[in-house]
Amino acid sequence: MKEFSIIDNYFKKRSYQRKDVLIGIGDDCAVSSVAAGQQLAVTTDTLVKGVHFPEDAAAQAIAHKAVAVNLSDLAAMGAEPAWINLSLSVPEVDENWLDAFSQGMRELCEYYSVQLIGGDTVQGPLSVTITAMGFIPENQALTRSGAKPGDLLYVTGTLGDAALGLDVALNRAEVPYQHRDYLTNRLHFPTPRVLAGTTLRRIATACIDISDGTLAELGHLLRMSQCGALLHVEKLPLSPAMMESTTPEKALDYALAGGDDYELLFCVPEELKGTLDRALLHSNVPITCIGQMTGQAQKLEMQLNKQPFQYERKGFEHFSG
Amino acid sequence: MKEFSIIDNYFKKRSYQRKDVLIGIGDDCAVSSVAAGQQLAVTTDTLVKGVHFPEDAAAQAIAHKAVAVNLSDLAAMGAEPAWINLSLSVPEVDENWLDAFSQGMRELCEYYSVQLIGGDTVQGPLSVTITAMGFIPENQALTRSGAKPGDLLYVTGTLGDAALGLDVALNRAEVPYQHRDYLTNRLHFPTPRVLAGTTLRRIATACIDISDGTLAELGHLLRMSQCGALLHVEKLPLSPAMMESTTPEKALDYALAGGDDYELLFCVPEELKGTLDRALLHSNVPITCIGQMTGQAQKLEMQLNKQPFQYERKGFEHFSG
Numbered sequence: 222m223k224e225f226s227i228i229d230n231y232f233k234k235r236s237y238q239r240k241d242v243l244i245g246i247g248d249d250c251a252v253s254s255v256a257a258g259q260q261l262a263v264t265t266d267t268l269v270k271g272v273h274f275p276e277d278a279a280a281q282a283i284a285h286k287a288v289a290v291n292l293s294d295l296a297a298m299g300a301e302p303a304w305i306n307l308s309l310s311v312p313e314v315d316e317n318w319l320d321a322f323s324q325g326m327r328e329l330c331e332y333y334s335v336q337l338i339g340g341d342t343v344q345g346p347l348s349v350t351i352t353a354m355g356f357i358p359e360n361q362a363l364t365r366s367g368a369k370p371g372d373l374l375y376v377t378g379t380l381g382d383a384a385l386g387l388d389v390a391l392n393r394a395e396v397p398y399q400h401r402d403y404l405t406n407r408l409h410f411p412t413p414r415v416l417a418g419t420t421l422r423r424i425a426t427a428c429i430d431i432s433d434g435t436l437a438e439l440g441h442l443l444r445m446s447q448c449g450a451l452l453h454v455e456k457l458p459l460s461p462a463m464m465e466s467t468t469p470e471k472a473l474d475y476a477l478a479g480g481d482d483y484e485l486l487f488c489v490p491e492e493l494k495g496t497l498d499r500a501l502l503h504s505n506v507p508i509t510c511i512g513q514m515t516g517q518a519q520k521l522e523m524q525l526n527k528q529p530f531q532y533e534r535k536g537f538e539h540f541s542g
Numbered sequence: 543m544k545e546f547s548i549i550d551n552y553f554k555k556r557s558y559q560r561k562d563v564l565i566g567i568g569d570d571c572a573v574s575s576v577a578a579g580q581q582l583a584v585t586t587d588t589l590v591k592g593v594h595f596p597e598d599a600a601a602q603a604i605a606h607k608a609v610a611v612n613l614s615d616l617a618a619m620g621a622e623p624a625w626i627n628l629s630l631s632v633p634e635v636d637e638n639w640l641d642a643f644s645q646g647m648r649e650l651c652e653y654y655s656v657q658l659i660g661g662d663t664v665q666g667p668l669s670v671t672i673t674a675m676g677f678i679p680e681n682q683a684l685t686r687s688g689a690k691p692g693d694l695l696y697v698t699g700t701l702g703d704a705a706l707g708l709d710v711a712l713n714r715a716e717v718p719y720q721h722r723d724y725l726t727n728r729l730h731f732p733t734p735r736v737l738a739g740t741t742l743r744r745i746a747t748a749c750i751d752i753s754d755g756t757l758a759e760l761g762h763l764l765r766m767s768q769c770g771a772l773l774h775v776e777k778l779p780l781s782p783a784m785m786e787s788t789t790p791e792k793a794l795d796y797a798l799a800g801g802d803d804y805e806l807l808f809c810v811p812e813e814l815k816g817t818l819d820r821a822l823l824h825s826n827v828p829i830t831c832i833g834q835m836t837g838q839a840q841k842l843e844m845q846l847n848k849q850p851f852q853y854e855r856k857g858f859e860h861f862s863g
Contacts, residue, residue, distance in 0.1 A: 249618035250583040255576040262571040297570035306586040308671040350629040354675040
């Protein structure tokens, strides 16, 4: 496989161009400039066929998801996305597939003004590794460790849709016809909360993106912030598609333990509640307060309509089983 | 596989620490600062088992090579290495293997003051993707496109050793016993020419690292710089191990077409020859002038002792066949 021609033919000419990139694809390295006062956020995520996306996933969907999950990590840090690097392992040179894949990347990159600045292609089992880089004004990074007792706990969007979408895609769940596309699109084409992430700078005390399920990510927040939390499970935001497709109990299960939603889970001091509402008005991202941080380190208390709520994870299967 | 614990157990605690890294492994992104006046160089390389390293390669050697080939790209750009991100795909969690792998990474990172700032581990066929980042003072990047007719053509170190080392490792070549280790080490533990790369800033007009063989890389330089070159093949630097292990004809073949040397190939204006010699005195890197750039775009002329030299590539096999 001629690595050079693949990168050149399918990616270089389609790359969105940014002014801060001085040298893009085609030299030993990319070279770009970071504006004064900005810090650099860097993240890497790898998606493997059969583990992170199904065997028959469309090339465009794989590309979208590979970029989106990385932009989601940047968003969770409050970073504005700028550049990505791609390492693509493919079993063979399939022109149609590469065409669709590069198209999927291009669309998301263009939407978020992100430039592909380099990469490597190798022959091997299908997998996609992306390193995404973005900017954060000095000392404004949203970490997982800044939450304080009393902070309100929020999520963006709705929860559990992608996990239900997975069950739909694998024929493990039947849902009303009109909701199928919405749910499977939530799985295959996640929306990174980029604008919400940058808006939350100087408002949120802690933030994390929900890739492995709400409870798992909340667990990370509690551990890193050495806080506890009281979670009102009846407040978990559910989509109309979710509510019309399954039982309330099962919907809660998806919302608490289902993965791949890529919504943001974040904490805001009570006194900044008004600031938060006003700031997010412009970004058109719905948010829901689902609880409050407490002082008991790593203790999670759950209530359903003010009654204690015991939850046993039903054991969601990802592709990896 | 619990990604979190692998990164935490094997990589985080062993990571070399830099002052410009504000947030390392363990949050959604790493966050670091780029000093004023510095540009960022970024490169990604993936090594796949059976393609870029043999099936039975030691974990420490794989780690060394994965880091080294990326630092070599930074060196070729004149960048000072700073941070790397790792994506590691392993078929299973083998503690001894992970231990040796992280040890191999740590050693090279420590030597070059590079911090591992993040990564992702997935279950799959063994492969290693590293994204390396480094600094270049504004407008001092060494590209492939700046060579001018008349520039002298240089290489660092000796050529062909890694390719002969590969033949030794695969039992395709017999060499004197005392040279085996040197040659296979040149294959498995390449030395990135980091100090030479930064020293060449403002001296070299163009630079590239030799990963795919001298002729192939020279071809890239000629194409990108729209120059030609006259190459004196008798000047190609050969190691004593090479000269004592094979015929002169075969040695030339290794030096011209063998891959994986990771030496630098670069161009310097004649009037900076003295500056070059003085600058590299301190870095202890041997360099050899092997030819000169000409004005005929992409035309490569080769001479052996001032006579025209016709070369037919003998067809080196990499692991990929």
